[in-house]
Amino acid sequence: MKMSGARMVCEALIAEGVKTVFGYPGGAIMNVYDEIYKQDGFEHILNRHEQASVHAADGYARATGDVGVAMVTSGPGFTNAVTGLATAYMDSIPMVVISGQVPLSLIGTDGFQEIDAVGISRPCTKHNYLVRDIKDLPRILKEAFHIARSGRPGPVLVDIPKDITAQIGEFEYPKSVNIPSYKPTTKGNKRQIDKAVEAILKSKKPLLYVGGGVVLSNASDLVRKLANMGGIPAVETLMARGVMGADNPLLQGMLGMHGNYSSNMAMSETDLIISLGARFDDRVTGKLSEFAKYADIIHVDIDPANISKLVDVDYPIVGDVSIVLEKMIDGIEGKINPDRYSDWRDVLDKYDNLHPLSYEDSDEVIKPQWVIERVGELIGEDAVITSDVGQHQMWTAQHYPFDRPRQWINSGGLGTMGFGFPAAIGAKKGCPDKIVINFTGDGSILMNMQELVTASEYKIPVINIILNNNFLGMVRQWQSFFYDSRFAETDLSYQPDYKAVAEACGGIGYTVTTKEEFDKALKDAIEKNRVAFINVAVNRFENVLPMVPAGGALYNMILADKTKEK
Amino acid sequence: MADVRRVISILVENESSVLSRVSGLFAGRGYNIETLTVAPIPDTNRSRITIVTKGSKRVLEQITKQLHKLIPVYKVVEHEEMVEKEMVLVKFPIDEKLADIQALCQAYNGGIANVGADMIIGMVTDEPCRIKHFVEATKRYNPIEIVRGGVVAIER
């Protein structure tokens, strides 16, 4: 069928089953917006900043597992989107971003709102395209979705010059993709898997090291099955919270810089790491030469470049975690029983009893950890939780009782402040039946606060709980620990009236200073079903503990708070 | 880990941005490029990029894997056993002895490429280490300009 390039974009999105597009128009993308106006195959959400559009598409993708879609114009529209692309790239999130570009004839002339989008986004996308011929457009769109969701997922940018969206061409959406140079390995080498199974059966202290790849591969049930079959203890990375389920006795907790004692000790003493979709990030390993010194390593990852990148691996298995785990479980079934490693589990239990994850609650001031636990008690598994970046993020990862994968959405790899609120908007569009809560800080929330307007207009009732310490808390914590409490530019005592801000933008605001007020505010916000700010005054100098100082050995944790400020 | 020198041969889809993807990967991840050559492969829509690099074993392994991840990359050949050639052009003043320069170039499988009114151009194609020796040997003839090409290589 003959149609304009702009219409092709819409038809392709509909053919891909896209329900929601997050975006912001402008000159170079106007032809496409004109077609969006005429169609009713998908909804368009007008965020109030392109960064928020991309984070919203990202949050949608993380909550649903489907490819998130965002649309922006050329020049500043695109550059505003870059942080969103980088955020998704670092966490391997499937996303397609469509950007307008100046007409082909103007490319390279420093035209109005011209910027080299493909050049800028090359290091922060899985792949990107500049469309040079309308004949290529249907194929490129098809490939973009395929590349975004297959192999190790990631964001793909399609940059389309304005004249191409105006031109008329023949549209037939390809049914399949053929990219000879792109064939991700998914199955896993059988012999390597067999060897890994033998290693597990020989091991005395195996440990499942569960990463975000398990979430991306929808492999949680299989991980739980393997763990339960052998009674194999597990630790989760920041990105994998929810995979094992908070109640699972095999789950030690989260490991790494702010991991709990028994998780980090488990990693330090295990004789066999079974790494599933994790990538040995420096925030997880601490000092590499001291990391898991006694362990052999099985590393299952879809990205061969992750294997032996930082830590030498004994059993490399390139493949999709789900497919590999099925084979592993087949190999192990009947040869293992849940009592097998009970001595090892006893050791870890002792560690956990010695230094359980805890905090000192208070009657005078609200502790941020209390708020998180309280939300867990009140809503628990009915919630999808997003967060921004900082102390509140770590406390949420530590203390919220996550029950399932995709319940926990945060920017782990890039650590992008301003991610939480728009991601929550995207998550709510993807999971309308869930209560969506963004735990945020008084620093982070200001970085995409304009989304109050978006959420009000489209009636997307996400609840932002601001754990307000009047500080850029995480930076302040490092200043307390490592910079002799010189609080350079981290004091946020000059505050907006968050309640008033929320209400000025059509939302609802609460100011909370006691536990009772918090319960009431949360209940009211859920009932009112409107976008909300719950501004909770929390203890100013609370620190995230345990903490492994950057570059220190994982087993050397700061466990008790010895700082002078209270 | 000690650094080793390695020739990497990359087969890519012929498209405008592919070279920037490859060179950008090296720049962004802090890998080193000693020489780089690129040309289309006859009768295909592919090109070959040949890069000489240096790094520890782990870095070289990462380079190969990261290159593989680029969507338009078909194949990455990283071999110790490659036949390597490099080319160099050297411009000498006309008052140097033509016969001596010619003999020197011939000793390195080359010859005189051009003689003009005020200069002589010698050309040599040989293994990279011999090119280095050749360039040193030219010094006594007061070379005005030396232009080295990158390494091209083929598997043995």
Ligand SMILES: Cc1ncc(C[n+]2csc(CCOP(=O)(O)OP(=O)(O)O)c2C)c(N)n1
């Ligand atoms: C966009 C961006 N800028 C700067 C940082 C560095 N940074 C990390 S945590 C943090 C403080 C966050 O403060 P807040 O949102 O109030 O959360 P808190 O740590 O107090 O819970 C900063 C500035 C970042 N991660 N992202």
